Amino acid sequence: MAKRALVSVSDKTGLIEFVKKLVDAGIEIISTGGTKKAIEAAGLPVQSVSDVTGFPEILDGRVKTLHPAIHGGLLAVRDKKNHMDAIAEHGIQPIDFVIVNLYPFKETISKPGVAYDEAVENIDIGGPSMLRSAAKNHKSVTVVCDPADYDLVAESLDENADVPFELKQKLAAKVFRHTAAYDALIADYFTKQTGEVFPEKLTITYEKKQGLRYGENPHQMAAFYSEPIENEATIAAAKQLHGKELSYNNIRDADAALGIVKEFKEPAAVAVKHMNPCGIGTGANVNEAYDKAYEADPVSIFGGIVALNREVDAELAEKLHSIFLEIVIAPSYSDEAIAILEKKKKNLRLLQVKMTDDAQDFVQYTSVRGGMLVQDLDTKGYEDIEDNLKVVTERKPTEEEMESLKFAWTIVKHVKSNAIALVNHGRMVGMGGGQTNRVGAAKIALEEAGEKAKGAVLSSDAYFPMNDTVEEAAKAGITAIIQPGGSIRDQESIDMANKYNIAMVMTGMRHFKH
Numbered sequence: 170m171a172k173r174a175l176v177s178v179s180d181k182t183g184l185i186e187f188v189k190k191l192v193d194a195g196i197e198i199i200s201t202g203g204t205k206k207a208i209e210a211a212g213l214p215v216q217s218v219s220d221v222t223g224f225p226e227i228l229d230g231r232v233k234t235l236h237p238a239i240h241g242g243l244l245a246v247r248d249k250k251n252h253m254d255a256i257a258e259h260g261i262q263p264i265d266f267v268i269v270n271l272y273p274f275k276e277t278i279s280k281p282g283v284a285y286d287e288a289v290e291n292i293d294i295g296g297p298s299m300l301r302s303a304a305k306n307h308k309s310v311t312v313v314c315d316p317a318d319y320d321l322v323a324e325s326l327d328e329n330a331d332v333p334f335e336l337k338q339k340l341a342a343k344v345f346r347h348t349a350a351y352d353a354l355i356a357d358y359f360t361k362q363t364g365e366v367f368p369e370k371l372t373i374t375y376e377k378k379q380g381l382r383y384g385e386n387p388h389q390m391a392a393f394y395s396e397p398i399e400n401e402a403t404i405a406a407a408k409q410l411h412g413k414e415l416s417y418n419n420i421r422d423a424d425a426a427l428g429i430v431k432e433f434k435e436p437a438a439v440a441v442k443h444m445n446p447c448g449i450g451t452g453a454n455v456n457e458a459y460d461k462a463y464e465a466d467p468v469s470i471f472g473g474i475v476a477l478n479r480e481v482d483a484e485l486a487e488k489l490h491s492i493f494l495e496i497v498i499a500p501s502y503s504d505e506a507i508a509i510l511e512k513k514k515k516n517l518r519l520l521q522v523k524m525t526d527d528a529q530d531f532v533q534y535t536s537v538r539g540g541m542l543v544q545d546l547d548t549k550g551y552e553d554i555e556d557n558l559k560v561v562t563e564r565k566p567t568e569e570e571m572e573s574l575k576f577a578w579t580i581v582k583h584v585k586s587n588a589i590a591l592v593n594h595g596r597m598v599g600m601g602g603g604q605t606n607r608v609g610a611a612k613i614a615l616e617e618a619g620e621k622a623k624g625a626v627l628s629s630d631a632y633f634p635m636n637d638t639v640e641e642a643a644k645a646g647i648t649a650i651i652q653p654g655g656s657i658r659d660q661e662s663i664d665m666a667n668k669y670n671i672a673m674v675m676t677g678m679r680h681f682k683h
């Protein structure tokens with residue numbers, strides 16, 4: 170008996186070429202409305218699903234293949250006599266191939282302002298049912314859900330119009346990934362409509378963007394997955410204009426740099442090493458901002474990642490190529506700038522990223538052994554604490570100090586805890602991060618700043634458990650401090666600040682970053 174293929178596709182890419190190969194292999198084609206029309210128009214033989222089911226397509230296509238004549242033909246186990254007897258008794262013939270791709274739900278909900286009813290109508294029911302039936306019975310049924318696999322399947326057909334089991338198994342696994350991801354998007358869409366957060370099951374889905382040469386270290390395997398619906402203002406959506414392929418560490422560092430530079434409305438430049446900022450500067454233009462970021466720590470920036478929130482011009486490109494950098498990130502580059510960087514730096518990765526604000530519903534996933542932690546991204550900034558700032562010392566910060574405190578508070582949340590940042594005249598002059606005690610972080614920051622600590626301000630991501638950090642800061646010449654407050658020993662820190670005429674403000678908000 171001739172093999173039969175059921176073909177029902179929304180995306181008709183490569184369809185005709187593939188169906189032609191199936192027909193040439195002696196396979197009979199059964200198809201639904203629009204797909205059948207396309208096959209007929211190509212002059213290929215095709216039978217209507219309605220003729221197989223003896224039932225018309227109804228409910229605007231909501232029911233067309235949901236029928237025992239289809240699912241019986243897909244699910245019958247070929248070497249079980251009772252199965253074959255049962256389908257024979259009901260006049261059902263086996264179906265050996267399923268070529269189905271689904272209603273474009275993702276594309277539909279990606280359209281801005283799409284109507285709810287349109288989204289719902291684009292939930293495919295019959296398609297996933299056929300895919301799942303065929304995939305369950307993959308020992309006998311070859312199931313193709315992706316036009317990218319058409320050639321492979323056509324090339325693998327043997328003289329019996331069959332393909333090897335290993336291929337059928339791979340295609341079945343792909344189907345279950347495909348339908349699971351499809352359902353995950355639908356679940357996410359409805360969950361968002363209901364406003365539910367942290368539901369009882371986490372069904373997120375990601376799409377492979379690229380394989381990576383290795384992970385954090387060469388002995389770790391890794392790949393980069395991106396959200397199915399692209400957010401333009403992310404590293405996942407960045408356009409690479411030049412340079413070597415991004416590595417695992419590059420992607421994380423670039424993400425960190427982008428997160429910091431997007432904090433600033435004014436021209437800003439950020440240099441990142443190992444996920445921590447080693448230089449941050451703002452200025453009247455991005456050139457000036459870069460100079461400040463560079464001067465903050467001309468040693469650490471070497472081999473780092475630089476993110477800028479304005480176009481890179483030729484002048485800046487000249488500066489950028491004069492040191493070794495892994496990546497430059499910017500919203501745009503002038504043609505001249507690109508030409509300079511491409512010519513002078515063969516490997517330097519140039520990324521173009523939109524610098525719009527982070528979406529408020531950004532969620533952060535952190536895996537732990539045996540589980541996943543989910544939280545809102547820490548998007549709170551200076552604007553969120555501005556109205557509740559409390560000056561706790563005898564001396565109030567001057568206007569200039571206040572500007573620096575704002576800058577210092579904005580950046581400290583991007584430094585690994587325990588975090589201390591020092592700021593002077595629109596630039597970070599010292600940073601201590603990832604330390605197991607706060608005064609240790611402060612000592613590192615102050616030592617790095619050296620003379621530049623004189624007249625600078627200090628920010629701390631969490632409260633001072635003791636007054637030692639204030640004392641160290643005072644000795645180094647710090648004039649103002651911003652910190653959350655909330656320690657039972659706050660008064661000791663305040664007293665120490667008063668002793669050295671330091672102005673101190675409390676934000677009431679903590680910015681741990683582990």
Ligand SMILES: NC(=O)c1ncn([C@@H]2O[C@H](COP(=O)(O)O)[C@@H](O)[C@H]2O)c1NC=O
Nearest residue numbers: 179201202203204231233234235294295296
């Ligand atoms: N309802 C059904 O019985 C059904 N059977 C197949 N489909 C889908 O209909 C689409 C193809 O439709 P057409 O051949 O009419 O262009 C495919 O994406 C297929 O997955 C169905 N539609 C949605 O549920």
